[in-house]
Amino acid sequence: MLRLGHNRWNLPDLGLGVGLRPVHFRHIVEKWPRMDWFEILSENYIDTAGRPVHFLDQIAERYPIVMHGVSLSIGSTDPIDFEYLAKLKRLAERVRAVWMGDHICWTGVAGLNGHDLYPVPYTEESLSHLVERVRVVQDYLERPLVLENPSTYLTFRASSMPEEEFIARLAEYADCALLLDVNNVYVTCRNHDLDPYEYLKPIPYDRVVQIHLAGHTDHGSHCIDTHNGRVIDPVWELYAEVQRRRGNTATLLEWDADIPKFEVLQREVGRANRFRDALRVANA
């Protein structure tokens, strides 16, 4: 049974999940392993009618599915792509997505797609721009959009507010939900010489419906959000802090490069239980 989450929309606390990746398709449909839910990369399923959809249909019968996109490009100046939104909507109906989201970023302009999450300048002008676009998308999708803080590697001189303030105001003005990626908080703060605990303070936790965990690559001079390994201790500590502020929230482990066996993912995401259980004890 799903537990209702403490958020504005009463979206459920789905428990612990992992990103659904093709290398695990067969394992999942043959073993039906213990996992509370799966997150899919929306774009991997909207333009195919073959093998990925075949497996997704079966998996969606047994597990809750959350859709997470990478190409909405909500910060772009290109017109909103309603054809793409229609595909997302159809997929959401097909898999009965519990919610769907993307990132606070842009991925391309002038009709191109860089397939990366580019940062927006944190200005009043871009805030208004994003608020308007998020509202339009939510109206079309008929559900709240769950937007994630991206890992960023540069900041614009024109920015007039910190990223966390921009995110908080965006969520409030557009009335959207948030996906707080604590690994991204760590990576971004490392790259911009910021304190991640300060970053967490202004986040409106009643709008946070999901948390991401992941590994990254530390190059010394900067960190890259590579999703290629275990979650490091400082990120777990940030996760614990978010849990303290937010309460138990649907948590997902992302692992997209050098993907290990499914059992490794189960163990790694299972480590989150320490913090969820600790919270329950503290609240008892």
Place this chain on the structure above:
Amino acid sequence: MQAVVMHPLGAAQGLGASQARKHLPQAARNLESVVTRSRRLSALARLGIYAEMYYLRLIEVLGAEYPTTRTVLGEEAFEASCRAFIARHPSTDRTLQSLSVRFPEFLARHLKVRRNARLAVDIARIERAMEDVFDAPRAEPLGFEALKKIPTESWGGSRLTLTPALRMLELGCDADAYMTAVRSRRPARAPRAKPAYIIVYRHNLRAWRLKVSREQFGLLRLLGRGWPIGRAVYRSCRHMRVRTDRLPELLSEWFRDWSAAGLFVGLTTPPQS
């Protein structure tokens, strides 16, 4: 920023490119008036992270879709080809499914290497076909039993619909055999130039490759174009070196094998007179 990040020679060159200068006339001289530096990285180095990741990510996608092409060309030539391709054909889609659709055609026109060039192009075409059938729509296959039920007098005028998960390739050499050897990590010699025909199709959620004769290839191609079976057989097999009385048995084998592979998904028989 996009013009800088997507520049094939990197962020520093991108800053000087006309596209970037159009939007940021001062960019090349005064990047830090636009992008801040961190304690450890300059503004250019920070921008360079996105530029590097842009090509790395898309080359990784191409590498996953064209693993044998990569082996045949070698890392250096493959990466150079990918960079040139991405620069020439940047993605315009929300998904990555169609990113590399034109890659084989691009290789055919622009491949700079001399050794194994033709082979690499043929293998790229096979690998592209495997991606295509992987994503093609599903359709319920027609069993051989359904074909056997066609009345003899209707056979010639009947038309078959081929599965959308089928691609037919006419190659310049036996690239398929070479590909099989490479993928099995067996030693392989580059094949001689000689026409070869293969079909690539999806069956039971896997992509399969099957070498076919020129006549089989021609027959399937005509059936795919909607020709009636009789005319398609006549046109494709009329020069085949086989005894006339042996042909029905041979055709029966072909249609049985193709049915088992799920190549037929629809049948239209002519109205009975």
